[in-house]
Every structure is written in C-alpha cells, then in structure tokens.
Amino acid sequence: MINYGKQSIDRTDLKKVKFALKSDFLTSGPKVNEFEKAFAKKTSSKYAIAVCNGTTALHLACLAVGIKEGDEVIATPMTFAASVNCILYCGGKPVFVDIKEENGLIDETKIEEKITKKTKAIIPVHYTGLSCNLSEIKRIAKRHKLIVIEDACHALGGRYKNSKIGSCKYSDMACFSFHPVKHITTGEGGMITTNSRELYEKLKILRNHGITKNPKQFVNKSDGPWYHEMQELGYNYRITDFQCALGLNQLKRLETFVRKRRKIADKYTKTFEDDKNIEIIKQSKDVLNPHHLYIIKVKDKKIRLELFNHLKKNNIFCQVHYIPVYWHPYYKKLGYKKGLCKQAETFYEKIISIPIYPDLKKTEQNKVINTIKQFFKK
Ligand SMILES: Cc1ncc(COP(=O)(O)O)c(C=O)c1O
Structure with a gap:
C-alpha cells in the first residue's frame, strides 16, 4: 500500500523518545525549550512557541493579535479547514479571496477589493509548500494596517526569495504543524514563530490557561514562591517533552x-x-x-x-x-x-x-x- 504521505522514523528517533520518557519530565520540561530554540534557529526567527498541533498554533496566533467578534479576516478557500476555523474560534468572520488557478495560492491581486474597515488580518496559506507572494501581501497589510499570520503548515524548510519560511520577514507570525504527513513529525504537534517579544510573551501565557508565573507580570502582590496568576482565558495547548525530543531529532534531518x-x-x-x-x-x-x-x-x-x-x-x-x-x-x-x-x-x-x-x-x-x-x- 502506498499512501500520499507518511512519516519517517528511524532508530535515533526511538532512542531519543525512550530517553525522554525515562527522564523526570513528561511534559513542559527541558526538551520543549530546546526544541523551540532549535526551531527558531532553523527558521531564522527570534522566537518559537511549541504547541500541541497546527490548529492550536493558528488559534493562539489569532487570539494573540486580538481577533474578536466583528473582525474580518482574509482567508483562502484552497486549504484545510483549520486555516479558517481559527478565525471562527475567535468570533471573527472569514472573508474568502479566490486563488490563482495555476498554483492554488491566494490571489494577492484580489485581496484589496475585499478589505473593509472591519478587516484585521490576512492568513495566507503556503499551499503544497509553495510560498505565497509574501512581499506583495506584506505591502497590502502595511498599507491597510493589517496583521499577517502565515499558515506555513505545508512549508517548513521552504524559502521565499532569500528568506526562510518561518523567519516572519513578511509577517507577524508563522504557524507550523508536525502531523505525521508533514516535513517533520511529533505525532501531533505545532509551532508558532515570531520576531515580536510582546507576541511571544502573550502566546506563552495563552498556551497555558492564561497563567503566568513571571513575577514581573503579576497584577497582584505575590503570596509566596508558589504564586501564579491567571490573567486571561487561555487554554491547555501544551506539547509533551517526549514529543519535543522527537521533534528535535527530526529537525536535524x-x-x-x-x-x-x-x-x-x-x-x-x-x-x-x-x-x-x-x-x-x-x-x-x-x-x-x-x-x-x-x-x-x-x-x-x-x-x-x-x-x-x-x-x-x-x-x-x-x-x-x-x-x-x-x-x-x-x-x-x-x-x-x-x-x-x-x-x-x-x-x-x-x-x-x-x-x-x-x-x-x-x-x-x-x-x-x-x-x-x-x-x-x-
Ligand atoms: C494548511 C494547514 N493548516 C493547518 C493544519 C492543521 O494542523 P494540525 O493537523 O497539526 O492541527 C493543517 C493540517 O493538515 C494544514 O494542512
């Protein structure tokens, strides 16, 4: 049987996962950090935040920029539903822009006619791995003060002009998936890259129920070393340490x-x-x-x-x-x-x-x- 896509797992992957499983941390341990750092380096972005899948990466990206009821977001119809569902999760309205027949990518020449006063963001999808026309999309976004969130779930390892996909040279954030058919896998898994310190901090909090343990961010006075605060309605979108051990090893290949x-x-x-x-x-x-x-x-x-x-x-x-x-x-x-x-x-x-x-x-x-x-x- 030949499938359209399939993971590639070797002996070193098994060894790394076994090692992580035997360690003190099953989740939120050192491998998450290591994976994030290695991923940021690989994509030439400043920050990377690992999450439990590509869908949650997109959801958190939309939340972090404050997409809410009444906001419109430019989307493409030629994609997996998750690229658009993330807008609905936040109460926003997807506004579909047609594709180019020759490659299935969002037609950047048709974006501006769909922009209204309510438009808040554009989510271009690098369908099949082929990058959208990012410089033009960035130009449009700048002119209309819009956020750009790249759905890069198909495009890890790709390049646009002389920049790596994930470097966020033309966007605010880029989202990735590590589903088994993707370029690297962690079983289920995802990542958001960004160059914004502010978005990075926000994403980290949203990934973990909206809770912060950083004293510098506390609203109230700390009661002691155990003290933490839930400051926003976040989610449990964390990824495990053993998945990140696999991701780290896959990233090398x-x-x-x-x-x-x-x-x-x-x-x-x-x-x-x-x-x-x-x-x-x-x-x-x-x-x-x-x-x-x-x-x-x-x-x-x-x-x-x-x-x-x-x-x-x-x-x-x-x-x-x-x-x-x-x-x-x-x-x-x-x-x-x-x-x-x-x-x-x-x-x-x-x-x-x-x-x-x-x-x-x-x-x-x-x-x-x-x-x-x-x-x-x-
Ligand atoms: C373009 C695109 N966006 C988002 C996703 C969602 O990723 P995940 O399955 O990791 O939630 C996928 C998954 O196939 C995808 O192909």
Whole structure:
C-alpha cells in the first residue's frame, strides 16, 4: 500500500523518545525549550512557541493579535479547514479571496477589493509548500494596517526569495504543524514563530490557561514562591517533552527530508510536464518549495474520479487537497454559497495529490507514474 504521505522514523528517533520518557519530565520540561530554540534557529526567527498541533498554533496566533467578534479576516478557500476555523474560534468572520488557478495560492491581486474597515488580518496559506507572494501581501497589510499570520503548515524548510519560511520577514507570525504527513513529525504537534517579544510573551501565557508565573507580570502582590496568576482565558495547548525530543531529532534531518521530497517532485514534474492529459502546479523562480504535497490536475475533470479509483485499485492511496472550505456544510450554514471563488472551485474539480514522502522508494515512485500513464493509455 502506498499512501500520499507518511512519516519517517528511524532508530535515533526511538532512542531519543525512550530517553525522554525515562527522564523526570513528561511534559513542559527541558526538551520543549530546546526544541523551540532549535526551531527558531532553523527558521531564522527570534522566537518559537511549541504547541500541541497546527490548529492550536493558528488559534493562539489569532487570539494573540486580538481577533474578536466583528473582525474580518482574509482567508483562502484552497486549504484545510483549520486555516479558517481559527478565525471562527475567535468570533471573527472569514472573508474568502479566490486563488490563482495555476498554483492554488491566494490571489494577492484580489485581496484589496475585499478589505473593509472591519478587516484585521490576512492568513495566507503556503499551499503544497509553495510560498505565497509574501512581499506583495506584506505591502497590502502595511498599507491597510493589517496583521499577517502565515499558515506555513505545508512549508517548513521552504524559502521565499532569500528568506526562510518561518523567519516572519513578511509577517507577524508563522504557524507550523508536525502531523505525521508533514516535513517533520511529533505525532501531533505545532509551532508558532515570531520576531515580536510582546507576541511571544502573550502566546506563552495563552498556551497555558492564561497563567503566568513571571513575577514581573503579576497584577497582584505575590503570596509566596508558589504564586501564579491567571490573567486571561487561555487554554491547555501544551506539547509533551517526549514529543519535543522527537521533534528535535527530526529537525536535524529536515534538509535531508526536503531534498528527498524535492527529488521525487522533480521526477514527477519531468514525467508529467508535457503530458496532454495532466497539468502540474506552476512553480515560481524565487520560491524553494519543500513539497509537502505534489498535485496533478486532470485536464478532463470528468475522469478525475476514475483515475483516483484506478490508483486505489492498485493500492495507491491518493487524496484530494482540498474541497473549498466554504463548501463544507458548516460554512454553508454560516451563509457562504457555492460560486463564491470560481477559480478554487474549478481547481478542486481537477486535482489529485499523489504520493510524496522521504521514504517513498524508487520502485514505488515508478509504480505511481506507470499506473497513471497506464490509465490514460486505456
Ligand atoms: C494548511 C494547514 N493548516 C493547518 C493544519 C492543521 O494542523 P494540525 O493537523 O497539526 O492541527 C493543517 C493540517 O493538515 C494544514 O494542512
């Protein structure tokens, strides 16, 4: 069986997790700190805050900048629901901007027409790993005094122009996921990077029930060494020490993981770029895509399902990333209607994510390619 994505766990990962499990700390111990420091260094950001998944990273990022009822936030429909749900968690209203058909990324030229007096933030998603046009998004955000929160869950190890994704050169925060299909894994896990000391302090408190143990931040007089204060309504979004031990060890192999993913992507691109039945995602010259996903677009959308089933019959389990977010019944109930983002809808009808992960063997890559080719020969 070949899945569209899969973790890569080696003996050193097992050793590090075992060691952490046998230590004095199962959660909120030294490995969390170490992982955060290493991650900040890797992404060239000042601060990193580890949380229990990418969804909570996005939720905390929205909370930290004060998204609340009545606020509008610019979102993309071509993403996992979590990129948009975080706005709803805070009482905000997602405002969808259509995508560019050639790559599935938010169309930055259509952002400004959706900005109103209520707009507070933009959440661009680096879909498949390909970075959005961050310099243009930053320019728009600056002009309208908006916050930028990058959903970088697909893009760890990527670059935009000469900056690393996560460096927050063009944003206030960037959010990552360590779900098993992502570039590195901690089982479940996530991270927020930022260059703002203020946001960093806020995020740390929000991650832990809104509690601070730092005497400098106390509102009331301390009663003694045990004293702490709950100052905001926060959450338990903490991550465990043994997950961070795994994350730290995985992070050391990030470059290898990205190199392997890019090699597979290159092979698929060479195979399909001139195929009359398939379109591939257009890459940009100034972006290094670490390829969380590899998407093919079936030119004749009527046979997408048939191809998907043909692959499944051959034990190749693909996926479709994504159903436009506002097509989901929950969003429909909120009043979003089909037809809202035409490019995203057309895009959705053609796409299939084919297998890509570091341990995907050459024979398996060839099987994926040959099974697709064989389908179109029929
Ligand atoms: C673009 C995007 N954002 C957010 C998330 C949420 O991450 P997690 O599953 O770690 O909560 C995902 C997860 O797949 C994602 O793909």
